[in-house]
Amino acid sequence: MKTIKTQVAIIGAGPSGLLLGQLLHKQGIDNIILERVTGDYVLGRIRAGILEQGFADLVREAGVAERMDAEGHVHEGVELSVNGVRHRIDLKELTGGDVVVCYGQVEITRDLMDAREAAKLETYYEASEVQPHDVKSDTPYVTFKHGGEEYRLECDYVAGCDGFHGVSRQTIPQELRTEHERVYPFGWLGLMADVPPCNEELIYAMSERGFALASQRSLTRSRYYLQVPLTDKVEDWSDERFWDELKKRLPADVAANMQTGPSIEKSIAPLRSFVCEPMQYGNLFLVGDAAHIVPPTGAKGLNLAASDVATLYKILTRVYKNGDKDCISQYSEIALRRVWNGERFSWWMTNMMHDFEGEVSSTGMDPLMQKRFMESELNYYLNSENGRKVIAEQYVGLPYEEPK
Known part of the structure; x- marks a missing residue:
């Protein structure tokens, strides 16, 4: 078995793992990334790309914002349509200047990959049988196979950025973790096409026929979604x-001005709310989808992963720069505060904008009663400046919390 060493072992080369690696590198903290699949496969994953103000600032701090700033589209507002009536939420005005950036997750991932390769940082793609060991000790390590050879990666800390089905969360003993889950009774059918967006800003639409979302990837590529039965x-x-x-x-x-065209990608995604507590076990930290999943209503998935990265990056920087190991225990508490806030907002948006089609919603109440309550609540939020401000603040993302 070949032994290699680093300071931080990162499992997963998605955007969260790559962003964490780049930020740590900027602070002179060594890290090695292990990824189960090829880089091309990672780039083939079609994902959303609405970046909160904090995420965009973090990308700039990592030094990989050149293309994002040149090609990303700043959105100062977002629209909610209720049975054809359009309501614009002015993000910039209601938050005092914060906005979101439309820039595809694939593009963010590509930029981070290119930056990592340019810096000649180690990444093991197609690493199999990845397994963390002794994460409760001061000498954790990760074993894996690569190119037919067995490896032992010795490190100080392990960051589990390997998604919902990864090994990191399973490393925490089952009796020590609590998993909360809500599976929704519908999915999102997504279609991507090389047609101009139907609107300058995103439109979240509630109708008697079900939910729809009009989003975009660029000025020439659009992404649309429909609520559909899971069947x-x-x-x-x-x-x-x-x-x-x-x-x-x-x-x-x-709809009258929409341009249509042949799909270049079409898929159905189930919706779920999921949180694992705690997000830390000894010197193992769960990041992003490894610890939490949100329904895409509200565009929080990638952004919550980024806030996890920000928290962990700041803690590890303090550990290595100041020798302050006491702050390590704060990770899960800080991360979960923002996670639960994002989960609640995504749950709220999903309940507000979707037709539960006779199913009991996540409140457990009678479907018709639930519908009337949600209609009343949505009416208040959209027709009150204070209500619109709450939506705007949540949509652009709350500020990142600094470790104490």
């Missing part, structure tokens, strides 16, 4: 059927 299959939805249904759920003036 539906992608094959059930021709492009023609998708576009026809989408137009019925969006405001009439938007």
